[in-house]
Amino acid sequence: MTKLTESQSWQALSQLSQQVAHMRSLFANDPQRFETYSFKAAGLMLDYSKNRIDAETLKALLALAEEAGLQQKKAAMFNGEIINTTEGRAVLHTALRAAADADVKVDGVNVVPEVQQTLNKMEQFVASVRDGEWKGYTGKTITDVVSIGIGGSFLGPKIASEALRPYWTEALKCHFVANVDGTAICEKLKKLDHETTLFIMSSKSFGTQETLTNTLTAKDWFLAAGASQADVAKHFVAVTSNVAKATEFGIDAGNIFPMWDWVGGRYSLWSAIGLPIAVLIGMDNFRAMLSGAREMDEHFLEAPLATNMPVIMGMLSVLYGNFHDAQSHVVLTYDHYLRGLPAYFQQLDMESNGKHVTLCGEQVDHSTGPVIWGGEGTNGQHAYHQLLHQGTALIPADFIMPLQSHNPVGEHHAQLASNCFGQTQALMQGRTFEESLAELSSSSLSQQERELIAKHKVMTGNKPSNTILMDKLTPETLGALIALYEHRTFVQGAIWDINSFDQWGVELGKTLGNDVLARLGADTDATELDASSNALINMFRKGNI
Structure with a gap:
């Protein structure tokens, strides 16, 4: 024990x-x-x-x-x-909503000022999009915002936004994409105008497979519609820790919002991950949340x-x-x-x-x-x-x-x-047998039939x-x-007495999935894995020749 x-x-x-x-x-x-x-x-x-x-x-x-x-x-x-001892991290999603004058230290440094700076930066961004000041590369105002993420970077903002639908601005529509199934993003893009669409990409590493794949697809769609690489900066922003990869993608450094190691994805909607929420309901309402x-x-x-x-x-x-x-x-x-x-x-x-x-x-x-x-x-x-x-x-x-x-x-x-x-x-x-039987007392059923039906109507309650x-x-x-x-x-x-803030169980499937992805594109039949995995990989390859 x-x-x-x-x-x-x-x-x-x-x-x-x-x-x-x-x-x-x-x-x-x-x-x-x-x-x-x-x-x-x-x-x-x-x-x-x-x-x-x-x-x-x-x-x-x-x-x-x-x-x-x-x-x-x-x-x-x-x-x-x-x-969060297995990852050596503090757990401070509470600091994301702390009072502006609070003092919450990580490694001896008060993190609240940086949180407040990010909120202020979000406020400027949100105001520019909602007020129509943010223009696309052809000079048109933004009408649609597409949030691309997965896990906590997707689910929290999507569900909080849905919950606060009465507070949405009528000037904007927001769309959420997470599933790497190409149908998910293709169905969204079919309805959008590339000149008036703004993408928010959320990935701490700027390399999360599903998120990066969907973002690259969105970029290809944007460029194929007539935009240039230089125009990407007016239609893509990012919430990430990897500034180098984001700028290489074409995102302006001024439109990159930070993520912190001391906030887990499923606890992150209070941060810049919540940009889609703030764009829809306004920064005052976001601060109220x-x-x-x-x-x-x-x-x-x-x-x-x-x-x-x-x-x-x-x-x-x-x-x-x-x-x-x-x-x-x-x-x-x-x-x-x-x-x-x-x-x-x-x-x-x-x-x-x-x-x-x-x-x-x-x-x-x-x-x-x-x-x-x-x-x-x-x-x-x-x-x-x-x-x-x-x-x-x-x-x-x-x-x-x-x-x-x-x-x-x-x-x-x-x-x-x-x-x-x-x-x-x-x-x-609940409902007892006696209560069920009494409910049937005026029916035309026989006593034996009433007793049988009464047994089916019993609910134990409690x-x-x-x-x-x-x-x-x-x-x-x-x-x-x-x-x-x-x-x-x-x-x-x-x-x-468990660690509620790591998620190692997510990692193995992702790691093996990357290995399988490489095998799906190989020139020879898969033979190095278990019999089931080999057969499934080969079936997929034959179905996509």
Whole structure:
């Protein structure tokens, strides 16, 4: 056993988690349960009363957090200590939204002034594009912006932009390309005018295979339409650490925005990686998003564990993954603008906590990151909610909804809310055999038939869920919501004693993929790999002769 699973609080939770009463009973016996297990922070309200916890279980969860050194690990991250130990890096996405007068040091140097300089540079760029001052090589204003990246350089900006659609300028359209499948970029380019299109390429190395390939294709398209190499500077900008490669490509040095080693890709939308967001919603709204995230940062850093939103959500995930064998977690958004959020949280959590060894290299003897999935709640109700209610797997759920809609039409939002709240209630209380049988009492079925159907209508309930509400989806509340899930991810990793900030599991497939790419273009049949890989390579080559 590892130190974690041998701990007193872990052992206590092993017993307590099996003793908590059914949630239906917990609510029946405690009319104040909602007040006890809900609170507000940074413009969000968390209701976690519909979870398999009581006072003793919650106490044990928080004791586990203390025993795992969560407070110390949290302080180490905010202080810029090297907590990404396998790569020797600090983890300071929080510095990207820190106050302008903050002092956050990396290797003894305060990084906040450089962050602020970059934000100011972004502001000048964004204003020039939005106001029409930025001209293409033929003198026309920009109408379309294409963001080319992958992973965190793609998903965060795309989903945050979608979420803030009500704040977009009508003068610009933004398009996102990540997939190296040529169809992805070709379909985008078909709709664009090269004279009025601006490309934002995001790659720390300026060599990420998928991103560079798509950017080169965009450049070829641009040049083939009649532009010259000298014109590239007016239609391409970059977010990268490799200034030399970017300038060699043709990008003006003044239009290159920095990336830092102490920010991981999936935590980077707060930086110049967020340029597409800022172009669409304006820099004031982008700064408001940073402000909302900063408010959640301050809450996470300062609030007691018992009323700390990321801590509570992170510890509940630990509870279900480690003591109830929950292998997945579903995120359900009851707002069309938030439809992409589950995919973003999927990358955030699974790339961070999909680990099998502790910080000191020991094999873990407990579950780590769950599978994160989900989508729009109302659509899911007619699909996978069946599994949530009557399937054999325990799948904790998060329900996210703004109280006010940006598009109040008739009873739409009331119906949306009724679905959201009704689903959490149904998951919690379920339906007994007796209740199912009573519902069929007036039917023309025989008693035997009613009893059979009643068995199929039973739902055990006691299925856990969190509900997160905000007054309205704004840049501030979106910033707070994303930061909440960032810190929730950190909490889990801190308990499991894993490194949530490297991603070595991504590297092997990429390395082997480069080797395969070379073989796909070779003159002779592949024979040096395993039989399956050789056969697949040869089939591809024959299909593309």
